[in-house]
Amino acid sequence: MILIKNAKLLTMAGVDYKNGYIAADGEKITALGDDAAELARLEAASSEVIDAKGCYVLPGFVDAHCHIGMWEDAVGFEGDDGNEMTDPITPHLRAIDAIYHADRAFAEARENGVTTVVTGPGSANVIGGQFAALKTFGRRVEDMVIREPIAMKAAFGENPKTVYHEKRQTPMTRMATAALLRENLMKAAEYKKMLDDHQRDSENYDKPDYDMKMEALLKLLNREIPLKAHAHRADDILTALRIAKEFGLRITIEHCTEGHLITDILREENVSVITGPFLNDRSKIELRNQSIKAPGILSKAGLKIAIMTDHPCTPVQYLPLCAAVAVREGMDETEALRAITINAAEITGIDDRVGSLAVGKDADIIIMDGHPLELRSKILYTIINGQVVVGV
Numbered sequence: 191m192i193l194i195k196n197a198k199l200l201t202m203a204g205v206d207y208k209n210g211y212i213a214a215d216g217e218k219i220t221a222l223g224d225d226a227a228e229l230a231r232l233e234a235a236s237s238e239v240i241d242a243k244g245c246y247v248l249p250g251f252v253d254a255h256c257h258i259g260m261w262e263d264a265v266g267f268e269g270d271d272g273n274e275m276t277d278p279i280t281p282h283l284r285a286i287d288a289i290y291h292a293d294r295a296f297a298e299a300r301e302n303g304v305t306t307v308v309t310g311p312g313s314a315n316v317i318g319g320q321f322a323a324l325k326t327f328g329r330r331v332e333d334m335v336i337r338e339p340i341a342m343k344a345a346f347g348e349n350p351k352t353v354y355h356e357k358r359q360t361p362m363t364r365m366a367t368a369a370l371l372r373e374n375l376m377k378a379a380e381y382k383k384m385l386d387d388h389q390r391d392s393e394n395y396d397k398p399d400y401d402m403k404m405e406a407l408l409k410l411l412n413r414e415i416p417l418k419a420h421a422h423r424a425d426d427i428l429t430a431l432r433i434a435k436e437f438g439l440r441i442t443i444e445h446c447t448e449g450h451l452i453t454d455i456l457r458e459e460n461v462s463v464i465t466g467p468f469l470n471d472r473s474k475i476e477l478r479n480q481s482i483k484a485p486g487i488l489s490k491a492g493l494k495i496a497i498m499t500d501h502p503c504t505p506v507q508y509l510p511l512c513a514a515v516a517v518r519e520g521m522d523e524t525e526a527l528r529a530i531t532i533n534a535a536e537i538t539g540i541d542d543r544v545g546s547l548a549v550g551k552d553a554d555i556i557i558m559d560g561h562p563l564e565l566r567s568k569i570l571y572t573i574i575n576g577q578v579v580v581g582v
Contacts, residue, residue, distance in 0.1 A: 196244075197246070214576040253530070255498035257501055260310065263294050284320045291331050291334060316370045323538060341417070342417055453491035498512075
């Protein structure tokens, strides 16, 4: 058992402790609080005790949208495995088949308190493939996975247009992007109907030939996973929402660069937003309204938001810096912390395991020598699944 005591405990679960303790046995959190008698009992039973006097202890950070392991750091083409640009419809592609678990970016993530990442294909294709949620420590991808697949990537706007315009192939317009997505969702719905009919009455209905793409889209139609919709411009955001409504899909809006211009609509739609990156330049036309004030505006409008790095666009280790900059530009401090912990976990559907400190949840814990959003604060310890993976 590992015990951390004398900590400023930020649980992200509604109750904080000015001088608290947290204990983990194996991979799970087993106790936390500030009861002196319980602390004495735990201390006697613990194999390792960390005195966190003067330090902040909180859940490991969660990056709700990145491409870590898909674009290996400092390698170039050999490590670029995030976009299969031969077909605009690739729902059957799985991030776990491309992630390089030994990418040094995972170590940099751990060293800066990022313990969970949601990573997957890029935005070249209309349907890009399946995202996965991983821990940032493990000897193989299978050991790192929290949930897979966790979402289906789709892209609207400039990226698929640019890629396929160069090939003189559909989609070259926003119309074609939407039409391709609809067409394949319709095909998947028909495939689902044929499977259901066969299961109900196999004598009169033939089973359809196995289709790997359609099988992948069934998870989307069955609402097992959400559509992870890359959309920067306001009209692309609204198109994504419109198509999700048509097919009864769960959806999260990724980037949502112009979302701060339509907060009333987003609030009415009750959609969750994963915003960012915003520590990069406006590298394309659809980013012309990008603003580092956007997270604060979206949050104050009553939307549940998470902040992403979109690694490697912004390196994953700067996730807490992104939240700190959002606070500087008007976002509430607590909401900014939530955006890289519990909100990120809730929006991506992994809050049963990560994102806050609570008994029974994964022992993903970080210890910092100052407030987590203070630029000069350093990570002293990173604990993942109850194991110290970074320590002074």
